[in-house]
Amino acid sequence: MLRSEQKPFEEILGYLEGEDKVFILGCDGCAQASQTGGMPQVLEMKERLEGEGKAVTGYTVIDFLCQKALVASRLQPLENKVMEADSLLVLTCGVGIQAVAAMVKKPVHPGCNTISLGGSRGEWQGSERCMECGDCLLEYTGGICPLTACSKGLRNGACGGASNGKCEVSPEKPCGWELIYSRLREVGRLDMLKRFIPPKAWNKMRPRPEILSTPLWALEQRDELREEGTG
Amino acid sequence: MALREALKSGKFAITTEVGPLKGTDTSEIMEVAEILNGKVDGVNVTDQQSAVMRLGSLATCSLLVQKGLDPVFQMTCRDRNRIALQSDLLSASVLGIRNVLAISGDFPSLGDHIDAKDVYDLDSEQLIWAINQMNEGYDLANNELQGKTDFLVGAVVKPVSDTEESSELQLAMMEKKISVGARFFQTQAVYDADAFDTFMKRAAQFKVPVLVGIIPLKSAGMARYMNKNVSGVFVPEHMISEMTKAEDKAATGLEIAARLIKDLKDLCQGVHIMAIGWEKKVPEILRLADLS
Numbered sequence: 001m002l003r004s005e006q007k008p009f010e011e012i013l014g015y016l017e018g019e020d021k022v023f024i025l026g027c028d029g030c031a032q033a034s035q036t037g038g039m040p041q042v043l044e045m046k047e048r049l050e051g052e053g054k055a056v057t058g059y060t061v062i063d064f065l066c067q068k069a070l071v072a073s074r075l076q077p078l079e080n081k082v083m084e085a086d087s088l089l090v091l092t093c094g095v096g097i098q099a100v101a102a103m104v105k106k107p108v109h110p111g112c113n114t115i116s117l118g119g120s121r122g123e124w125q126g127s128e129r130c131m132e133c134g135d136c137l138l139e140y141t142g143g144i145c146p147l148t149a150c151s152k153g154l155r156n157g158a159c160g161g162a163s164n165g166k167c168e169v170s171p172e173k174p175c176g177w178e179l180i181y182s183r184l185r186e187v188g189r190l191d192m193l194k195r196f197i198p199p200k201a202w203n204k205m206r207p208r209p210e211i212l213s214t215p216l217w218a219l220e221q222r223d224e225l226r227e228e229g230t231g
Numbered sequence: 232m233a234l235r236e237a238l239k240s241g242k243f244a245i246t247t248e249v250g251p252l253k254g255t256d257t258s259e260i261m262e263v264a265e266i267l268n269g270k271v272d273g274v275n276v277t278d279q280q281s282a283v284m285r286l287g288s289l290a291t292c293s294l295l296v297q298k299g300l301d302p303v304f305q306m307t308c309r310d311r312n313r314i315a316l317q318s319d320l321l322s323a324s325v326l327g328i329r330n331v332l333a334i335s336g337d338f339p340s341l342g343d344h345i346d347a348k349d350v351y352d353l354d355s356e357q358l359i360w361a362i363n364q365m366n367e368g369y370d371l372a373n374n375e376l377q378g379k380t381d382f383l384v385g386a387v388v389k390p391v392s393d394t395e396e397s398s399e400l401q402l403a404m405m406e407k408k409i410s411v412g413a414r415f416f417q418t419q420a421v422y423d424a425d426a427f428d429t430f431m432k433r434a435a436q437f438k439v440p441v442l443v444g445i446i447p448l449k450s451a452g453m454a455r456y457m458n459k460n461v462s463g464v465f466v467p468e469h470m471i472s473e474m475t476k477a478e479d480k481a482a483t484g485l486e487i488a489a490r491l492i493k494d495l496k497d498l499c500q501g502v503h504i505m506a507i508g509w510e511k512k513v514p515e516i517l518r519l520a521d522l523s
Contacts, residue, residue: 156355
């Protein structure tokens with residue numbers, strides 16, 4: 001899940017300056033859930049842009065824009081409308097916007113900002129956040145991630161900036177390390193606090209090369225699909 | 232006396248700190264250096280204090296070395312990754328800087344460049360560990376250094392907290408910091424001898440010198456501001472009303488600071504005076520506290 005919010009309309013209009021015709025693309029995945037790029041938002045955007053004198057050559061919603069092969073195959077029947085436009089306005093996350101930009105030979109405008117969820121790109125149920133750091137520290141921190149629960153992502157303990165259990169960054173946010181302390185105390189593992197966590201290998205947070213070699217990725221690389229997508 | 236010699240000798244160590252200004256004007260700091268020379272064992276130079284961009288701690292420490300003082304190079308983990316931190320440590324070493332204080336650093340959103348990217352590649356414990364590694368002659372990638380460093384490594388601790396979790400964490404982290412190479416501690420400002428005594432009763436077991444933090448009060452308003460906004464600072468009400476009633480606020484502030492030092496002196500191994508603009512009055516505080 002990637003959470004997004006629509007950019008201010010004035011900003012979007014600025015992107016479209018000097019252009020008359022636009023194709024609007026939304027996503028029925030996370031952007032629909034975020035209520036930033038589902039069909040209702042796409043229709044609303046169409047109306048607002050037309051109100052500003054823009055011609056909307058077409059619009060559609062695809063599930064999901066993050067899958068390039070799907071973007072290409074779903075846009076194919078709408079090729080004329082897409083190519084008639086000066087550009088595409090894409091209402092979705094940064095992944096989807098990049099996927100569309102990779103598949104369509106037209107200027108692509110981002111209609112949304114992607115809000116950080118602290119790294120969680122999978123399913124999440126509550127306040128737990130995973131940064132996909134590739135070297136899990138939860139063993140030492142009572143099952144509460146110090147990278148996401150602590151504003152500074154400190155691995156060895158609190159910074160000392162908390163007041164009444166709240167983070168120095170925001171009085172709304174609990175100090176992650178005080179949460180970790182409470183949990184460790186609860187499970188009888190306060191000895192973990194004495195354990196020194198060595199400097200982290202941040203390079204493990206980069207996607208590994210072999211992750212690219214999935215069947216989906218291979219599908220996206222097929223020339224004929226690319227051709228279809230780009231008209 | 233230089234800081235490491237002072238700590239080794241067992242005398243009551245005296246440190247203070249200066250904060251570089253925003254800009255290239257060093258006249259104020261040079262004037263302060265002149266006044267402090269021979270009066271203190273070490274002078275901390277803050278590193279972009281409160282996440283406000285200023286002249287660097289490294290350059291300022293170097294100027295203090297040239298003036299014959301023994302600076303404590305404060306290093307936060309906020310602005311530099313491990314490459315820059317280690318490189319600056321090598322630079323500090325060749326510039327004659329012998330002490331480093333490793334701290335996390337306030338979050339950028341508390342300063343004047345709120346959009347800045349926070350780094351925290353290393354945390355303060357890891358930085359202490361890294362400095363020790365460099366003292367041993369190796370960098371963090373285990374490469375041998377052509378000429379190793381010889382730093383006395385200090386760390387910070389907050390003796391008084393508002394939650395049990397926080398006070399327990401502070402003690403646990405103090406122990407961890409010592410285990411990776413911290414050899415002295417400077418504390419958050421203390422205003423309550425009983426609370427500090429409670430802390431020291433537990434911290435004394437670590438047998439590492441603790442220099443108690445002192446911030447002289449300038450006004451009742453300043454005390455209330457710190458109580459509200461500065462983590463770990465608790466100025467008692469009677470002290471605030473003493474400041475309110477005082478005719479000469481500055482004199483009373485200095486007297487309270489000196490009184491605190493006298494009350495806390497026997498509980499710890501030194502004092503760290505954070506004068507926040509009153510650096511030139513540090514010798515006066517020391518005189519009032521019978522330390523000069």
